[in-house]
Structures are given as structure tokens and as C-alpha cells.
Amino acid sequence: MRFCFRAVLALVLLSACRPDQIEHLRDTKRIAVEAENWQVKRITPQQLLRATQWAGDSLTRTAERELRQVLAQKLQEGGVAAALPYCRPAALPLTDSLARALQGSLSWASPRPRNPAHRAALTPADLSPTDTAARRVARPQPEEFSYQRPVVLTDQLCLRCHGQVGKDLSAADYALIRRQYPQDQATGYQLGQAAGVWRVRLPRAGVAGFWTMKTRKVFKRRF
Template identity: 50%
Template sequence: MSKLKLLLPVFLVLAACRPDQVKHLPGTKQIAEETANWEAIRITPTDLLHATRWAGDSLTAYADTLLRRTLARELKRGSLSQAASFCHPQSYPQVDSMARKWQARPRRAEWQTTNTAPAAAIAAAGLRPDTMRLIGRPAVDTFFYQRPITLNNNLCLRCHGRPGHDLTAAEAALLQQQHPGLKSVGRQPGQVLGAWQLTLERSGVAEFYTMKTRKKWKEHKMPKLF
């Protein structure tokens, strides 16, 4: 009987607590996910190759976007020669900053008129006008990324298109003079202009993989039960 008397107040207290009256510590889920992000994880060689493609796609897509915006601005000003001088997105400060963050060295290998390839790493399979990439690991701490640069934007035709149709004969002659040895003009939509190539350090690739796969906390409001 004495035990029942002692337990009765406890039962009454528990019965008085409704679910909507229970207070949870704020940010517990966020703290748990941040703790999980700090745990050491094993990154496999396959993971590093995936990260190489992710990093290459991200950096080159960003560079291409900046290039289109810059060319549109310069062409609007009316100077084709001036616009063509900006066709080096790999050297843009924003692209260079992004490349330094992921320890990558980007370059654009342009398609030449001679039989000599712009770079030894370019293979025929990597220059088809589609979404194919070449991903490799030439050394233990070095990764390589390559994807074709295709003429898939009308803005590019303004410099690389057909003389007398997309640009004047005088403009075509000026571009050929500025870029000797390169097939700068006379191209058609879908053709390959060259290739993006990136050399990345292992530490940068691993950091990109960690950032890409880390858990991101999202606040979820508790439903109102009562």
C-alpha cells in the first residue's frame, strides 16, 4: 500500500503532460547532422573520380555562363574584335578564384586546322559533339577532366559562324588574323570547337566530394497534434 502511495503522484504527473507540452531542445537535429559531417569517412577511388566529374562540370559550366554574358555585353557595344578578346574564360578572375578553391588548373584546348592535336590528352572519343567526358587519374595525387566544347549557342556563331552570313568577310579576316592557325570561322551549330581540360589535385577533389555529399540541415516544423 505504501508503494502505491509513492507511485501515485508520479503517474499523475506523467498523465498531466500532453505531447504538445513536451519541450525539445532547439537545434538537436542540426547538431547531430553537423556532428556526422565531422566524422571521418572513407573516400574510395571511385568516389574521387565522381568528384572529378562534378568539379569539372561545375567549374566549366560556370565559366561558360560568364563567357556568354561577357560576349553579349561586348557585342552589344558593337565591336566584334573587342568581344573576341574576351573569349578566354579560363583566365577570368571569378573562374580563377573557383579553380584555386578546388586546386584545379583549367585550360581550353582549341581545335586547330593542322593535324597536330591541341593537347596530347585529347582523344577522338572526347571530341564528339555530345556530353561525353574523359575522366582519369594520371598520377596518385592528380586527376584529369576533359569535355568537348560544342557550338550550341547562337551567340557563338557571331564569331565562329559563316562569313557573309553570321559575320562579315572583313570581320572573318580580322579574326583569322588575330588567331592564326585556328579554324576560328566557318563553323556550324553542333560542331566541336575544342575541349575544356582540367588538372586537379587529390586534396581539392576530396574536399569537393565532402562538400557535395555532406548532409544539409533543414528545419522541419512539428505538426500540430492537438
Template identity: 55%
Template sequence: MLAGMASAGKTLFWLLALALGATACRPDQIEHIKDTKRIGAETANWEVKRIMPKELLKSARWAGDSLTATADTLLRQTMARELAAGGVAQAMDYCRPETYRAVDSLAGVFKATARRVSERPRNAAQQMTLSADAMRTDTTRTVTRESQEVFFYQRPIVLNNALCLRCHGEVGKDIAPADYALIKKQFPQDQATGYRLGQPMGAWQLSLRRDGVAEFWTMKTRKKWKEHKMPKLF
């Protein structure tokens, strides 16, 4: 009798084990890996890819446009604020966007050195002859590879903001004589007056290192995971 009970117990145990095993293997109980598309995109982002010379030139233009557009936007905002707060006397010390912290930080990302040059500069240290072809319009770009490790970027600086006339327009008309006296005191060799709206004033020039340009290409072209919005229920 005891042997029969033992045999029945073993049979019951194996039946339970088989039942649990079958339940565990049901397809709807299997936990799949989530976000496989995102994981695939991230994996692709870290793949080593060869960047061709023409792609590096394109990336140098992207980086130059991004840095100079940021600098010009910050310059407009800063000059508007400072002119409103204290006029030309307070604003003229801020007309150096290449030294702004945000611009310097972005230049660090691109491994770039930025400067502004002009044939008629306010600061004599920025004096430079610029070709007419390179200054045709504000959409003109000069992008070249100076060496294996260095790219050169240049684009015109055009006076498109009427506020700039308060320091760079016609003396006695746009610039108050008292304000120009302050400008001449700080910049005795000033030539940066007499400009009109829409006129080129000079150029941005950037020197960019190859590793910074290559990194920017990777940042701009990597795949991005886009979250899918849930459908509207009502």
C-alpha cells in the same frame, strides 16, 4: 518558549527548501539541449571518413562539370553583353573564360588548372589532336587518375549558341569580312571558323589535385540541416 519558536522556524525552513527543490525538479521545468538533430548532423560532417578511389573519380567529374558549366555560362553572358556593346572588335578579347575571375576562384577551390584545346584553334597555343571517341557528344566525359595525386577531366566544347557564329561561323555569311580582318590581325594562324551549330569545337581539359577532389566530395556528400517549416495556421 524561545526554544519552541526556534524549532518551528527550522521546520518552516526545511519545508520551504523541500518545496523549492520539488519545484526545481519538475520535468516541465528542465531545459533540454536545443537543435539536437542539427548538432548531430554537424558532428557527422566532421567525422573522418575514408573516400574510396571510385568516389574520388566521381568527385573529379562533379568538380569538372561544375567548373566548366560555370565558365560556359559566364562566357555566354559576357559575349552577349560585349557583342551588343561593341561588336566583334570589343568581344573577341573576352572569349577566354578560363581567365575569368570567378572561374579562377572556383578552380582554386578544386585545386584545378583549366584550359581549352582544339584541333582547329584560334590561338595556336591551344592546338591539340583530340580522339573522335572523346568528342562524340557534349555529354561525353573523360575522367582518369593520372597519378596518386592528380586527376584528369575532359569534356567536349560544342557550339550551341548562335552568337558564337559571329566569330566562329562561316566568313562572309556569319562573320562580316571586316570583323574577320580584325580577328586575323590578332590571331594570324586562326583556324576557328566554318563551324556550325551543334558541332564540337574543342574540349575543356582540367588537371585536378587529389586534396581538392576529396574536399569537394566531402562538401557534396555531407549532411545538411533542413529547417522545418511551421504549419499553416489559417
């Protein structure tokens, strides 16, 4: 009798587990990728410095690209007089938006600045035209990271305001610059020279967030 009961129970269980009645999970690879992304991972000090470099590169290149676009438009519309007020990359919309996302700040400094507030004592190594060689990444405080690389004049457009007076920069435009910046020293440059450095300050939270975003795995669907 006991044997018959067990046999009947086994038949019931088998009938309840027919392959056509099993619902398989879909997108298991995607689920696995998302699950891994949500895991809390320890970020090492070296990884934080690497993320600082990535973030600094991204912010300064965005600033250079946006500045060229804006200045080209303004120079075409009204020459140096129209472009001069916009030579403030940290205040440009895309650059400012990215700086906010990184919770950081962008500035520039030079031994020969246009605005005396941007004056800084820099070494020849700081101003190496090879920006990758002169890049500086540091952690001055436990919760603060810094990034620096040269501002290299790579476009003829730059010389409209920073080139040689009488050659790239007209005397009238130079007089206009001197009226707004009486202590200007930011002229006389040639293409390929470094006119100063970009400086980026980032909090640890911004750096860690950027590392997480850059290293986050992305599920690639196959069709």
C-alpha cells in the same frame, strides 16, 4: 535507523529530479547532423573520380555561362573587335574564382584552334556533340585528377566568331581575327558542332574537398 536514512535520501533525490526542473537539449537533430559532418570519413577511389566529374562539370558550365554573358555584352558594345580579347574563359572572374576554390586549372584544346598554343590531336570520340558520352575522367597520378568534355557550339552567339565566313562571320571581322591570330583555323563551324574540349586538372585535396562539400548533410528545420 538505516532504513529511515535510505528513505529520506530517496525522497531528496526524487525531489531534485522533478520533470519541471530537467533542462532538455534543444535542436538535437541539428546537433546530430553536425556531429556526423565532422566525423572523418574515408573517401574511396571511385568516389574521388565521381567528385572529379562533379567538379569538372561545375567549372566548365560556369565558364560557358560566364563566357556567353561577357561576349554578348561586348559584341553588343563593339562587335567582334570588342569581344575578341575576352574569349579567354579561364581568366574571367567567376570562373577563375571557382578554379581557385577547387585548387585546379581550366584550359581548352582543339585540332583547329585560333591560338596555336591550344592545338591538340583529338579523336572523333573526344569531339562527340553529346558531351556526357564524351566526358573523360581519369587519375593520371596518385595526387592528380583530370576531366575533359567537348566544347559544343550551342548558341548562335558562338558563330559570330567561329561560324562560316561571309554568312555568320563578316569578311571584315574575319580579317580582324586573322590580324591577331594569323594561324587561325577556328572558323567554319555550325551550331551543334564541337570546336574542341575543355580540360580540367585537379589535385587530390581539391577533389576530396569538393566531395565533402557536395555530400555534407544539411539540417532542414521544420516549422
